[in-house]
Every structure is written in C-alpha cells, then in structure tokens.
Amino acid sequence: MRYKAGLATRERILSAIRELLSERGLEATTVTAVCERAEIGAGSFYNLFESKEEAVLAVIREAIEAVDPDPLGMANDTIADLIGAYMKFIAGDPQLARVYIIIAVGGGLTDPEVAERIMRSHEVRVDRFRQALLRLKPELSVKDATVEVEALLAALLGLAVHRMLDPGFDFEGHALRLIP
Amino acid sequence: MRYKAGLATRERILSAIRELLSERGLEATTVTAVCERAEIGAGSFYNLFESKEEAVLAVIREAIEAVDPDPLGMANDTIADLIGAYMKFIAGDPQLARVYIIIAVGGGLTDPEVAERIMRSHEVRVDRFRQALLRLKPELSVKDATVEVEALLAALLGLAVHRMLDPGFDFEGHALRLIP
DNA sequence: TTACAATTAGAGTTAACATTCCAATTCGGG
DNA sequence: CCCGAATTGGAATGTTAACTCTAATTGTAA
Numbered sequence: 470m471r472y473k474a475g476l477a478t479r480e481r482i483l484s485a486i487r488e489l490l491s492e493r494g495l496e497a498t499t500v501t502a503v504c505e506r507a508e509i510g511a512g513s514f515y516n517l518f519e520s521k522e523e524a525v526l527a528v529i530r531e532a533i534e535a536v537d538p539d540p541l542g543m544a545n546d547t548i549a550d551l552i553g554a555y556m557k558f559i560a561g562d563p564q565l566a567r568v569y570i571i572i573a574v575g576g577g578l579t580d581p582e583v584a585e586r587i588m589r590s591h592e593v594r595v596d597r598f599r600q601a602l603l604r605l606k607p608e609l610s611v612k613d614a615t616v617e618v619e620a621l622l623a624a625l626l627g628l629a630v631h632r633m634l635d636p637g638f639d640f641e642g643h644a645l646r647l648i649p
Numbered sequence: 650m651r652y653k654a655g656l657a658t659r660e661r662i663l664s665a666i667r668e669l670l671s672e673r674g675l676e677a678t679t680v681t682a683v684c685e686r687a688e689i690g691a692g693s694f695y696n697l698f699e700s701k702e703e704a705v706l707a708v709i710r711e712a713i714e715a716v717d718p719d720p721l722g723m724a725n726d727t728i729a730d731l732i733g734a735y736m737k738f739i740a741g742d743p744q745l746a747r748v749y750i751i752i753a754v755g756g757g758l759t760d761p762e763v764a765e766r767i768m769r770s771h772e773v774r775v776d777r778f779r780q781a782l783l784r785l786k787p788e789l790s791v792k793d794a795t796v797e798v799e800a801l802l803a804a805l806l807g808l809a810v811h812r813m814l815d816p817g818f819d820f821e822g823h824a825l826r827l828i829p
Numbered sequence: 830t831t832a833c834a835a836t837t838a839g840a841g842t843t844a845a846c847a848t849t850c851c852a853a854t855t856c857g858g859g
Numbered sequence: 860c861c862c863g864a865a866t867t868g869g870a871a872t873g874t875t876a877a878c879t880c881t882a883a884t885t886g887t888a889a
Contacts, residue, residue, distance in 0.1 A: 510868035575755035627807025
C-alpha cells in the first residue's frame, strides 16, 4: 500500500466498518457487507488488510482511544473539564461512541485483547479523574476519592449506554448534573 | 412436545443457551455449540424449537423479565427496596444479568423486537421508581422526580455494566450508596 | 400390550462467510 | 512513455452456520 488510491480505499473500508459496527453491531459487520458499503471488491480488502479481524480491531482501537483524548498534558484539568471531554466524545462523535459501547460490552467478553485494552483505558481514566477530584476536595482520602470516581464513571457509562438505547435521552443534561 | 423427555430436553437447551450467551456472547451461541453443550443432536433441537432465534429469544425474554421481579404488588416499595431488588438480580443471578446486559447493549441494536421490549421494561421501571421517590420526597415535581430517577437507573446500569467487565468491582457497595 | 405420537441422532442440504487467486488495470518514478 | 509494482474486481475455494429429512427408538394412553 504505497499509492494514493490504496490509502483512499483503506479509509473507505475503515469508514464502512465504523458505520456498520455502530448501526448494526459486530455480527452484521461481514467482509461482504463492508466491501459493498465501501464499493470495492473482496480482493481490494485483502490487498490492504491481513484479515477481517485486523481491520475491525483498527476501528475498535480507534474508538477506545477516542474516549480519552489528549492523554498527556491534562494534568491540571478539573472534574468539570473531564466530564466535559467525556460528553464531547459521546455527544460529538456518536458513531464512534456507539462502537465503543458495543465493543466494551459485547466484544469485551469474547476477545481478551479487547477486554485488556478496555480495562487499561479505564484505569487511566480513574487516575485522571481521581487526581482532579483530590484537587477539588483535598480532604478526601485516596480511597474515598477512588470510590467517588468509580461511581462517577459508572454513572457516565450508564448514561452513555442509555443514550445509545434511547436517542432522545438527555445525556448532556444528566452528565452536567454529575459535576461535583 | 408433550412427553416428559421433551420437556427435560427443552430445559437443557435453554440452560445451554443461558450459559453460552453469558460466557461467550451472542455470536458464539450457535446451534451446534448449544447442541454440544446440551448433549443432544440437532434433530432434537429442531423438534423443540422452530428456529435458533425462537430459542434465544426465549432466554432473552426471561432475562428482561428477571430485571423486574414481581411486577405487581410492589406498590408500596421504597426506593431502597427497589434498589435492593435490582442488586439482588445483578448479584444474585450473574448469569442472567450478563445475558440482560449483553442483549440490552449488543442485541437491542439489531433486533427491533428486543429493543422494543427493553424500552418498555425500562418505562415500567421508571414509573415504579418515580412513585417510590415521590413517596419519599413529596415536595418534588413529577418532572424533577423523573430526572432524578433516570439518573439513578442510569447509574445502576453503569454499575452493572462495569461489574460485568470487572468481576472484582464492588457493585453492591456502590449501589447502596445510591439510596437517596 | 399395543398402537401411535413424540423424541432422537446424525447425515444431508443450502447458504453465507472469510479468504485466496488471478487476470486485467492503474499508478507513478525514471 | 514505459515498466515494475500496486491496485482492482470478481470468480473460485473451503469452512461453518442454520436448518431439513429420515429411519430408528422411546413414551404413554387406552
């Protein structure tokens, strides 16, 4: 893959996978369906990806990483900032957010690599939120701060999941109410 | 299906589906895998169920119903009672709880009937929690009570999802902290 | 006990899936 | 403009899924 045409096709494939994953789930994301949506032949797909799994994992990684944008240099963010960033991800890129939720719940079970990735990204998030919370309430013990942060993140996750099931759900209103 | 043997086989099939769904997700729940685990031939399966879908839907319905046990006669429950019942479902029947979460998130997308069922069961839950909350805090408007209840249910859902991803997660401790 | 319906196992069918192969076309550096 | 490499579509392959068929066995009501 060195020519422009190849790179463009690669992007079309990844877009098709993103769409199919978020609209119809992992089961419906077949190579045939991806090729149809990307308007390419199967040969082109396998010219650019080793396997279906590799291509799907690329999108899944992308979704997991998108949950925590700018992992560096946020050392002074407030809890409100962090919640805002989470809201921005969920509301601002609903497609990738759906991929994240679907994979976190459905695929995290099956694929140990995905499960590992999700848990690791969650640990990072807990750390960051905890630091922000301790700056806001220095009187808390680390343990109490951890509990509070875990509850906060679970609530955000629950809101995100609910929004996915019910598109009319006021995710942002509820997320704002979670700011301590 | 009128003989005892048939009924027993039917139960073995439903158990196998419950196990496979909760352990390995919808994709891995194939008729072949179900028959292997239930130690029967494919002929027996199709003697008892019209299709794979019918059998899987039977388990899914069971899981959705289990979230709200005893739908009648809880008119005087407190919020604490209702949260306790939810906790009992999640912690007391982790297998069926996993099925519920997996289907609510992964399958609710694909299958409109499942999505419909999940939303309906959610409405019922909101009603029941709201009534309990209004008994506890009569000064709240219906609107405010709805918002509070939606946030509470989303938090419970988030905790349940998290517990599924991380079996060591202290679901019950966090759920108790949600009692108003 | 007997007769008939229910149950059973597993081989066979069909379709969809991931993947491979290849001949034809397109790309772009020299 | 020319040539080797990249890219392409689509037909071919092998596998696995859901489901059907059938002959043999088992259950039970009378």
